Amino acid sequence: MTSIIIWTIQLALVPALSPLFVGVIRKIKARFQNRVGASIFQPYNDLWKLLHKDEVISEDASWVFRFAPYIIFAVTVIVGASIPLFATVFANNSLSDLLVIVYLLALSTFFLALAGMDTGSAFGGFGSSREMTVASLTEGGLIFSMLALVFAVDSANLFKISEAVSAFPLVAMMPIMLAFAGFLIAMLAETARFPFDNPATHLELTMIHEAMILEYSGKRLALVEWAAANKLLIFLALGANLFFPWGIATTVGLMPILAALGWFVIKVLLLSLLIAVLESSIAKFRFFRLPDLLFTSFILSVIAISLIIFI
Amino acid sequence: MLTTISSSTIFFISLLLFGIGAVGSLVLAKSDKWANVAGSVFAVSGSISGLVSSLSVLIKNSVFSFNFDLLAPLLSVSFRVDRLSAFFIFVISLIALVASIYSLGYVKHFYNKYNIGALGFFYNLFLAGMLMVVSAHNAIFFLVVWETMSLASFFLVIFENKEKSNLRAGYLYFIMTHIGTAFIIMAFLLLYRSTGSFDFTVIKNSMGEVSLLVKNLVFVLALIGFGTKAGIIPVHIWLPRAHSAAPTHVSALMSGVMIKTGIYMFIRIFMDMMTGIPVWWGVVVLVIGSVSSLLGVLYALTEHDIKRLLAYHSIENIGIILLGLGSSLVFWASDMKSLAVLGLVASLFHTLNHATFKALLFMGAGSVISQTHTRNMEEYGGLIKHMPQTAFFFLVGAMAISALPxxxxxxxxxxxxxSLFYGIKSLSVSVQWVFLLGAGSLAFTGGLAAACFVKAFGAIFLARPRSEEAKHAKESAVTLRIAMAILAALTLVIGFFASYITSVLATVASSVRALGFAEPVFSSAAGAFSLKDGFATVSMPTILFSIVAALVLAWIVLKIINRQAKIKIERTWDCGTNLNGRMEITATGFSRSIITVFRGLLKPTKQTDVEYHDADMRYFAKSSAVHLGIEDIYLNNLYKPLQALVARLAAHVRKIQLGNLNVYVLYIFLTLFALLILLAF
Incomplete structure (x- = not known):
């Protein structure tokens, strides 16, 4: 019985909470700009509204455009259920392998970029081109930053990483912090945040993610937006629970699970605060400066791995 | 049937069928239709018997060999099919089967233009040649069948001989393949000198007497010789040209399986014949694999010729195969045979996979070309509406090659x-960095391949048509679609049964002498493939089922929330202008940003031609054109200087060529004399 409950929590937590953290980041950014800002629950209202609207679909679009939101959303739900969120007791989940997660997310990027090209607007096409440029260069940093942890604990299972890292002495955390810096850069790129992309406007010069989804409306737009929120929470959770896995429950029980959920929310809130502060204090980079940043992420991760395997 | 007829008989029946197909299509050359039917049908039946014989070897583990001495002293027709050969026969026959079904419909558009009889002849000869290459067991005989394969494929490359560029591509292929063969001959002669035999078994058994120097030389020679066929960088320059020039079903075979014969010989020589190899061999193979995979995919991104794009992806995938093979060599040289099995299994598995999805993609491209009559991706667009099935199969292939679950x-x-991760975590510092390099390039390769196939699929099939041909394209002939459907299903089925297939491949990999039936480090149970020390697990069925389940769930939930949603079909938002095909992103535009990022490696060029109304007053342009391209650094920095050097040397050599018969007789006498003196010592 308990296992059914915690499995349900594990499956539903990411899609259920993801709009909340989008709202939180927006709220913090609004406060930085001296605005009151919308309620942190506004993204839920937006989704609900979009889900009930009719749709307009381009006459040039094919089934790829219609199908893409489903696969994008489905993938984020699967990945959200396969990463450590609050407990490490799901280690026998064969989907929680580092590479499986990364390539599943690549599957959603692949379809999103195809959907961007499908309507034949110049804007969408360039969004796809930029997205694939950034995504292909991010992959190295993303895999390698988490790979540092894999070598530190000798397992590619994300739950086992979480469990092992939480027992690490503080001294051993040095290279892991380096890998976290690499991960942070990759995370900002993957979730279309500053300095890679501006999640708040539809300005032609800056857009990556918003350009691709411009032609979506109604329930498909809701799915895409929801999936983007899921992806953000997935990365926040990975950052919080792989690199700072303190407070994660290693046993099953009401109190440990509740405490772990609390810890999870606190850690993710802190990371959200970090993103909001970053977004409020730095400018977006010029597109061709982004690769430098992404290679930096890769190099930082390589250094972290070297420190771990050579010492 | 398997019990009554031995697998060797079936193997020779398969060769016989290819022979009948070859001769038959020549005999029937008067009628294009019957020549095609004869060539394809016998190729299909030959491939089926090839499949049966290889499967019976793989399942029953019955090695067979056949030896027939000819009158010539060193040449003996000698076959030996062990598990390694059987695996490659399986891959070749599988793709040959599908390609031959494809050719039944595809060859139709050559009717009345080219000689179909010759096509059928060389096609069957090519298939028989490949089967014999992976089963030949004598170096001289091997060279004969290797040349048969190479020459037959050369004639297939120049089959469409009315196009000048195809002849040039064929010529380059001819030269490069023979440079490769020269290195191979040297490698075999060196082995002959140390072991006294051309027979593979004798060479294998007397490897202990071969000095390390000779082994190293053989390694380098074989690496260049067979690497030329496999298409490793920098001896790859023939590959994109030749593979795009050949008829599509031949391109599929060349890219899908012919280049793998190079991989086969790598494994045969390095891991089955050699003993006591140094670590640096594996390191070299790993470095070549990293470079080929990363550069291959980058060059693919710069292409807008669909078949050249696919050909560059073959280079990338050969690189990935070499990453597995290289790590296996390093593990073996470091005496970690169980890990070496993992590397070799990864390499063999990718060989099988690349054959299926690359053949699928080439066939998709051929299906598009048969409708639009161009290989230029910029002239496609919107084909998903006219060729929905081709589009679907191509998408499957694109996802498979982009390594998407x-x-x-x-x-x-x-x-x-x-296998790269295991190298990083369990080897010494001196080789760890190579594995790190390999893992890094593989990580970037995966992302870049996905980018390249978003570009390819988007430019070919999505948005609006960019040419009249694309506007009026129709779905291709039914045999083409059947062939593609088989391969598309295979990519999914092979993925689904991956863990079972690895256990078969493990028996293949551990049967090479180097690995001596070592127990592999992985196990497969109930669809899951896991490393025994619990390092990592993957279950392909779970991935498939959870994707399907999540899709169904999302669809149902949406249906419940929003029951009476209406969908309105409208024009794409166009800012008040009328969008046309020229306004959407092109293949060149799509990849330009990645090319700009890697400008240090790719050396992009940009040439602007502007024509003015008045040449003196350069204000009003009449027309302007921009040519975006990349510099061919291999041609300019390697092959042209090499060619100049050879030409200079030749000019010097010419000095002894006096045209006087007496002088030539003197040369002959002097040579004879020198040889006799040499013999005396």
Whole structure:
């Protein structure tokens, strides 16, 4: 019985909470700009509204455009259920392998970029081109930053990483912090945040993610937006629970699970605060400066791995 | 049937069928239709018997060999099919089967233009040549069949001989393949000198007497010789040209399986014949694999010729195969045979996978070309509406080659990653960095391949048509679609049964002498493939089922929330202008940003031609054109200087060529004399 409950929590937590953290980041950014800002629950209202609207679909679009939101959303739900969120007791989940997660997310990027090209607007096409440029260069940093942890604990299972890292002495955390810096850069790129992309406007010069989804409306737009929120929470959770896995429950029980959920929310809130502060204090980079940043992420991760395997 | 007829008989029946197909299509050359039917039908039946014989070897583990001494002293027709050969016969026959079904419909558009009889002849000869290459067991005989394969494929490359560029591509292929063969001959002669035999078994058994120097030389020679066929960088320059020039079903075979014969010989020589190899061999193979995979995919991104794009991806995938093979060599040289099995299994698995999805993609491209009559991706667009089935199959292939789950490409890349990870975590500092390099290039390769196939699929099939041909394209002939459907299903099925297939491949990999039936480090149970020390696990069925389940769930939930949603079909938002095909992103535009990022490696060029109304007053342009391209650094920095050097040397050599018969007789006498003196010592 308990296992059914915690499995349900594990499956539903990411899609259920993801709009909340989008709202939180927006709220913090609004406060930085001296605005009151919308309620942190506004993204839920937006989704609900979009889900009930009719749709307009381009006459040039094919089934790829219609199908893409489903696969994008489905993938984020699967990945959200396969990463450590609050407990490490799901280690026998064969989907929680580092590479499986990364390539599943690549599957959603692949379809999103195809959907961007499908309507034949110049804007969408360039969004796809930029997205694939950034995504292909991010992959190295993303895999390698988490790979540092894999070598530190000798397992590619994300739950086992979480469990092992939480027992690490503080001294051993040095290279892991380096890998976290690499991960942070990759995370900002993957979730279309500053300095890679501006999640708040539809300005032609800056857009990556918003350009691709411009032609979506109604329930498909809701799915895409929801999936983007899921992806953000997935990365926040990975950052919080792989690199700072303190407070994660290693046993099953009401109190440990509740405490772990609390810890999870606190850690993710802190990371959200970090993103909001970053977004409020730095400018977006010029597109061709982004690769430098992404290679930096890769190099930082390589250094972290070297420190771990050579010492 | 398997019990009554031995697998060797079936193998020779298969060769016989190819022979009948070859002769038959020549005999029937008067009628294009019957020549095609004869060539294709016998190729289909030959491939089926090839499949049966290889499967019976793989399942029953019955090695067979056949020896027939000819009158010539060193040449003996000698076959030996062990598990390694059987695996390659399986891959070749599988793709040959599908390609031959494809050719039944595809060759139709050559009717009345080219000689179909010759096509059928060389096609069957090519298939028989490949089967004999992976089963030949005597170096001289091997060279004969190797040349048969190479020459038959050369004639297939120049089949469409009315186009000048095809002849040039064929000529380059002819030269490069023979340079490769020269290195191979030297490697075999060196082995002959140390072991006194051309027979593979004798060479294998007397390897202990071969000095390390000779082994190293053989390694380098074989690496260049067979690497030329496999298409490793920098001896790859023939590959994109020749593979794009050949008829599509031949391109599929060349890219899908012919280049793998190079991989086969790598394994045969390095891991089955050699003993006591140094670590640096594996390191070299790993470095070549990293470079080929990364550069191959980058060059693919710069292409807008669909078949050249696919050909560059073959270079990339050969690189990935070499990453597995290289790590296996390093593990073996470091005496970690169980890990070496993992590397070799990853490499073999990717060989199988690449054959299926690359053949699928080439066939998709051929299906598009047969409708639009161009290879230029900029002139496609919107084909998904006219050719929905081709588009679907191409999408499956694109996802498989981009290593996206749940298709087979993902699994073999995953396994290659694991063998690289094991190198990083369990070897000494001196080689760890190479594995790190390999893992890094594999990580970037995966992302870049996905970018390249978003570009390819988007430019070919999505948005609006960019040419009249694309506007009026129709779905291709039914045999073409059947062939593609088989391969598309295979990519999914192979992915689904990946863990079972690895256990078969493990028996193949551990049967090479180097690995001596070592127990592999992985196990497969209930669809899951896991490393025994619990390092990592993957279950392809779970991935497929959870994707399907999540899709169904999302669809149902949406249906419940919003029951009476209406969908309005409208024009794409166009800012008030009328969008046309020229306004959407092109293949060149799509990849330009990645090319700009890697401008240090790719050396992009940009040439602007402007024509003015008045040449003196350069204000009003009449027309302007921009040519975006990349510099061919291999041609300019390697091949042209090499060619100049050879030409200079030749000019010097010419001095002894006096045209006087007496002088030539003197040369002959002097040579004879020198040889006699040499013999005396």
């Amino acid at each position: 749940p298709f087979n490409g993902f699994f073999s890349e995953w396994a290659t990653f694991q």
